[in-house]
Amino acid sequence: MTTSSPLTSPVLHGVPVVAGVQYGPVIRPGTLPDVDVQAGADLAEADRPAEVERFTAAATTVATRLRERATHASGAAAEVLTATATLAQDRAWLGAAEKRIKDGAPAVRAVAGAVDQFVDMFTKMGGLMAERVTDLRDIRDRVTAELAGLPEPGVPMPDVPSILCAEDLAPADTAGLDPNLVVALATTLGGPTSHTAIIARQLGIPCVVAVTGLDDVEAGAMVLVDGTLGTVTVNPDPATAQQAVDEARRAAAAAANWAGPGATADGHQVAVLANVQDGAAARAARETPAEGVGLFRTELCFLNRDTEPTVDEQAEIYGEVLAAFEGRKVVVRTLDAGSDKPLKFAGHPDEANPALGVRGIRIAEANPGLLDRQLDAIGAAAERTGAAPWVMAPMIATAQEAEDFAARARSRGLTPGVMIEVPAAALLAEKILDHVDFLSIGTNDLAQYTMAADRMSAQLATLTDPWQPAVLALVAMTVRAGAAVDKPVGVCGEAAADPLLACVLAGLGVTSLSAAAAAVQSVGAKLAQVSLQQCRDAAEAVLATASTAEARAAALEILG
Incomplete structure (x- = not known):
């Protein structure tokens, strides 16, 4: 649902996950540059063993990077990264890709086909397996980038505190965020128990998921994310937005001084x-x-x-x-x-x-x-x-x-x-x-x-x-x-x-x-x-x- 504020700024509505208010420019995850996965003729039989080795090396590199990031994370972030690294070397989808290469498909085409196969399977299974579709596609993009000699896709490092908006966020992206630079999250997909929600809670940054209309908000637009109301206001009045952030900051400061035990006033x-x-x-x-x-x-x-x-x-x-x-x-x-x-x-x-x-x-x-x-x-x-x-x-x-x-x-x-x-x-x-x-x-x-x-x-x-x-x-x-x-x-x-x-x-x-x-x-x-x-x-x-x-x-x- 989309409504308008008194200042006619569009207000997008979603499901609130982590309370708090932040204002800043939108950044979006980098996506894999266009790679024609169907390009290239079938491989000669003599070239197939080397292509299998090239694919295996790429998948291993991706998994190693994820595990390295896990060693520098803690709690839920470390768990999420480790789980994704494990999935990157899961024998089921790796074996499906290798089979395609041995049948003559170039590695990039084989990766796309194998992941599509398991995405379809996981989607039909539902539950957590359906949620892992995002993880699989993230691994596909990282392995494809490695095979193509391209930069690894992911969240850019902003120069100023920014709001990360995306259709969905892979665990490897959310788990490595710096809460001083990525100060809030908003996604088109996801639910209260998604990886994005779990990591946002650990980082303590405002988060809204299932936001209708978020895909139309371009990188660089100024937005106000309210994790209590579950709203994303696009291009709000700067003074009004700053006032909302200041009020939320004062409330957070009061919370930081609370030392327990739990009781009403x-x-x-x-x-x-x-x-x-x-x-x-x-x-x-x-x-x-x-x-x-x-x-x-x-x-x-x-x-x-x-x-x-x-x-x-x-x-x-x-x-x-x-x-x-x-x-x-x-x-x-x-x-x-x-x-x-x-x-x-x-x-x-x-x-x-x-x-x-x-x-x-x-x-x-x-x-x-x-x-x-x-x-x-x-x-x-x-x-x-x-x-x-x-x-x-x-x-x-x-x-x-x-x-x-x-x-x-x-x-x-x-x-x-x-x-x-x-x-x-x-x-x-x-x-x-x-x-x-x-x-x-x-x-x-x-x-x-x-x-x-x-x-x-x-x-x-x-x-x-x-x-x-x-x-x-x-x-x-x-x-x-x-x-x-x-x-x-x-x-x-x-x-x-x-x-x-x-x-x-x-x-x-x-x-x-x-x-x-x-x-x-x-x-x-x-x-x-x-x-x-x-x-x-x-x-x-x-x-x-x-x-x-x-x-x-x-x-x-x-x-x-």
Whole structure:
């Protein structure tokens, strides 16, 4: 949607991902110069082995560059770069390209054909595999540039702080950004959980995705990006734009001074926690005012493993996170594998719709012992560190599943809880709480399943917005069930990283908020500026709305 401001500057609308306001000139990623991939006659048979070697060398060079960049990155950026480098040397698409070369195709044509083959396959598979289409095309362009002796495509290094706009951004581009020079991101595609969104949160720069009309904004145009409202204003009045940036900067400065603990202005406590994926991320989060870890994503430690880690190996990794937050709350999620996070050693079946298939707690049934060994490792890590971690199971859909998991966790001295990601679990929260000690709402998947919209689909990004009233209605139902039996209900999805929505969640009665470490201070600072009654009033107003736009507007009117 496009509207106009009072100054007749076009205002483009998208999905807000990271709050904040920035103003500057647009830069766009460099694209691969035109290369006629169909040019050139078929190779003579004698020339084909050398062409295979040339292709292999180019792919290896690209992968090496990506891994080198990963060594200079950290956290999510390093993960994204490493994953892309791994994909650059994936034997499946490399083998398809080599076969084409051995059949006579020049390397550039073979690369294009092989990538097209896998793009089509990944698109049909959906979920994370569909999102990896962007990664594959990025690798194709980098390998093609290397073969053609051309500069590697990517984001230019601007001379002044600029706004990066693109149809979509490859992980290798977003992971290497300097937040002092690229001060905001806006994309035509992408969703709240895309690579662009994840990296923007880590960098702490404003980000808006799924922006209608963004492709028509040319490089060099001045734009104002508002990551709270989800707008991109083209060529705004400079004085007005600067005023908006200054106000946002003052708010950010206030947030930087917030030191915790999480509470509203009138002292109602809402714990502000961090989401982490390994010991390094936990140590980094410990430098923030985070009061603990609300989501330890254990599966991210093992995505590149061909074999299941031993109990001792797992215990050592878990122990790093527990040690980083010694004496503080740490919630460990058991393996949330499948769908967008396949683990090689879990033996995932081929499924027509992986997001609705064997994932999360469901993989335990097909892998006897996998969950028990993980719980053994968490118990061992707790014993070694003297910690008392909470554990929660993902993708719980029935009270029976919750009961079974709770029994296994308690037998190891662990405090059991479950994730509320499936609408059925929200509807049966009261029954589930008969068996577990806490609930944690994963708003990313809860939105996906409530709205019947793939959270990785750019076309459906507005449907998977956590401000959807239907999603918040299920959150409210879950929280009421927890309050009735005096058991905590937290939120660990991306909704908790939105300062405005965090206040609404507090008003609904959520007891803790767990977000990316970069969002901890902004969430805590916003909570500290408003009263519990304001939060409750905002929650009531939001639940009475019928759209995301109405919900945001209602919250802004009450909370500012």
